[in-house]
Structures are given as C-alpha cells and as structure tokens.
Amino acid sequence: MQWLSSWDSFVKTVETGSMSAAALRLNCTRAQISKQIGDLERNFNTKLFERAHRKLQLTPAGEVFYQQARQTLIAVQNTQVAMQNLGATEPQGILRISATVTLGRKYLTPLLPKLTERYPRLQCELILTDQVLDLVEHNLDIALRITRQPPEDVVAKRLGALKRAICATPAYFQRYGIPQTPADLSQHRCFSYLLLDNYRWHLTDASGYEFHIPIQNRIQFNELSSIFTATLAGEGIAILPRYLCGDALRDGLLQEVLSDYTPHLNFGQYLYACYSPSRVRIPKVQIFLSEIEHLFKVVLE
Missing domain, CATH: 3.40.190.10 (Periplasmic binding protein-like II)
Known part of the structure; x- marks a missing residue:
C-alpha cells in the first residue's frame, strides 16, 4: 500500500515540524519524504504546505488532509493489531x-x-x-x-494514588533547623518539583486550608532521581514520592517534616x-x- 507510506510521511512531517525530522522518525531520507509529499500534492492537485522562510505551514487543504489522514492511519493500525491478535489466547x-x-x-x-x-x-x-x-x-x-x-x-x-513526603537529611535539619510551619519553607533550600511548579509549593492542612509557599534553591533539576540524589546529599528539602524515598526514610537517611500537610502537584x-x-x-x-x-x-x- 504505497499510499499508506506517503500519508504516514505527511502526518509525521506535520507532527515533527520538518521533513528532516520526519525522515529521522521513519528511518528514511529527506528526499524520499519530499518526493512523497510532492506526489500527494500532484495527486490532489493542491498545495498541502506553504513553504516560506524554511518553515512548513499547512494550507487549508493541508489541515483537512492532516485530520483525515491521521484518523485513517489510526484505523489502519488498530485493524492490524486486531488481525494480528485474532483468536490469540496467549500473550504474544x-x-x-x-x-x-x-x-x-x-x-x-x-x-x-x-x-x-x-x-x-x-x-x-x-x-x-x-x-x-x-x-x-x-x-x-x-x-x-x-x-x-x-x-x-x-x-x-x-x-492508585501516589503518596508524597516533604523531607531532607537529618544533617540538613541539624544545620538549618526544622521548618515548623509551611511559611518556614520559604527560608530554606527547597527543590522545585521537576521545574513545573513555578517555584511555589502548594500544601493543604487537614481542614483543607491552602498554603502557597515561594521556594528557592541555587540548584534545580527537571528529573526526579536527580532531586532524590541531591536531597540525599543534604542539598535541600524536597517533595518526593514515597515509592522513591520510603527506604531512605525507614533507614534514617532522610527525615520527614510537616507530615500533617499534604503536598499538591500540578499534574495530580x-x-x-x-x-x-x-x-x-x-x-x-x-x-x-x-x-x-x-x-x-x-x-x-
């Protein structure tokens, strides 16, 4: 089905933003992608892309074709999956x-x-x-x-629901003190959660009262295991999922604080x-x- 390959190349070009990126995704050359899109435009007798300033932008016809082509490719993929597993009773x-x-x-x-x-x-x-x-x-x-x-x-x-803890090393708390209230956190070195919280922590107490605390630290990370490693090294206080920090808490490597408050993150x-x-x-x-x-x-x- 030659048309299927051409449609897939077009959709990948739209979704990756360039023919070069689409070629990398599809493990082919940019020239192949360009030829396939050119063939589509000749077959449909209309432009699918506006090519200006080295940036591809969909024409109105291209917008329509993208929506239809993407749905068709999804349907084809679903059909292939269904046929490959037809009558199967064992995972394969x-x-x-x-x-x-x-x-x-x-x-x-x-x-x-x-x-x-x-x-x-x-x-x-x-x-x-x-x-x-x-x-x-x-x-x-x-x-x-x-x-x-x-x-x-x-x-x-x-x-299930992920439970989280506010914690740091005992050595950190010995040096800088233990925060007694959410407001105290603004005076400590605290890690942003994956740089997705605008450097503000959101906590609630048992009655549902909300606290929004600006936090700071000279070192920040967008990856959870790096935050965990830095917390274990005594570099600050972090909100960590218990599946990650539970062993460290049990072994005394980390110490939980403000356990009466629930941390909330943007992605739930x-x-x-x-x-x-x-x-x-x-x-x-x-x-x-x-x-x-x-x-x-x-x-x-």
Whole structure:
C-alpha cells in the first residue's frame, strides 16, 4: 500500500515540524519524504504546505488532509493489531510500554523479565521518559501516567494514588533547623518539583486550608532521581514520592517534616494505565494490566 507510506510521511512531517525530522522518525531520507509529499500534492492537485522562510505551514487543504489522514492511519493500525491478535489466547508479539523514568526503573524493569519468561511468545519494549507520549504516534500498547486528568480518547484505569513526603537529611535539619510551619519553607533550600511548579509549593492542612509557599534553591533539576540524589546529599528539602524515598526514610537517611500537610502537584496524584480502546481485548495488554494492578495495589497502599 504505497499510499499508506506517503500519508504516514505527511502526518509525521506535520507532527515533527520538518521533513528532516520526519525522515529521522521513519528511518528514511529527506528526499524520499519530499518526493512523497510532492506526489500527494500532484495527486490532489493542491498545495498541502506553504513553504516560506524554511518553515512548513499547512494550507487549508493541508489541515483537512492532516485530520483525515491521521484518523485513517489510526484505523489502519488498530485493524492490524486486531488481525494480528485474532483468536490469540496467549500473550504474544511486542508489548510496548511507556512509563516515567523513576517509576518504570523501580517497578517495571524487574517485572518484564518475569513476564517474558512466563510467556515465551511475548516480547517487551519499555520506553522510559518523563514526557507524555502519544499512544498512536509512538505505537504504544499502554502508558503509565501520573496525571490529574487522563486524555478523553483513551481507556484509563486508575492504579492508585501516589503518596508524597516533604523531607531532607537529618544533617540538613541539624544545620538549618526544622521548618515548623509551611511559611518556614520559604527560608530554606527547597527543590522545585521537576521545574513545573513555578517555584511555589502548594500544601493543604487537614481542614483543607491552602498554603502557597515561594521556594528557592541555587540548584534545580527537571528529573526526579536527580532531586532524590541531591536531597540525599543534604542539598535541600524536597517533595518526593514515597515509592522513591520510603527506604531512605525507614533507614534514617532522610527525615520527614510537616507530615500533617499534604503536598499538591500540578499534574495530580493518581497513577493511570492508559491504552487505546482497540487494545482492550488483546491478551498481552490484559495480562500486563492484571500484573500491574496487583503490583501497584501492594506498593501504593
């Protein structure tokens, strides 16, 4: 289906912003992408892109074609998945999973070898990133996301709520003192949560009263394990998920403060398994969902 390749090249060009980027994504040359788009424009007898100042911009016709082509490619992909798994009762094929770096490294990395050993026809690919990946564009079977509101066009199964702690090392508190109230935090070295909080922490007390505290630190990170490492090194106070800092708290390497207050983050506290409706009945997705439901029911309690 030559037209399918051309349509995919066009959609990837729109989504990546350039023919060169689309070529990298599709593992081909820029010249091939350019030829395919040129063929489309000749077949439709209309321009799909305005080419000005080295920047591609969709024409009105290009906008219409992009929406239709993307939906068609999704439908084709869903059909392929359904046909490949037709009549299958045992997990088979490649299971592509996306998860945040620290969560995936801690829980999914040790889980996947057990699955592939149990199911010889199953292969697993784990993509660890703190970026939200489009399920269709990246051909993902399932994505684990910490979010306030999952996308409306996917099936989202809530796996549990992430609990978080405000903590630092005992040595840090011995040197700088222990904050007794949320307002005291503004006088301490505090880490922004992945640089997504505008350098303000949002806490609530048991009655629901809200506190918005400006925070500061001369060192900041956009990656959770780096925040954890810096906190263990005594560089400041952090809000950390308990699945990451729990062992350090139990071993006395970290000390929790302001435990009567609940930290709130912009992207919420719930962990979801997100997947396309076309994947619902596929054995490899069903078995993985069953495994992680049990896993996170235990670790998030």
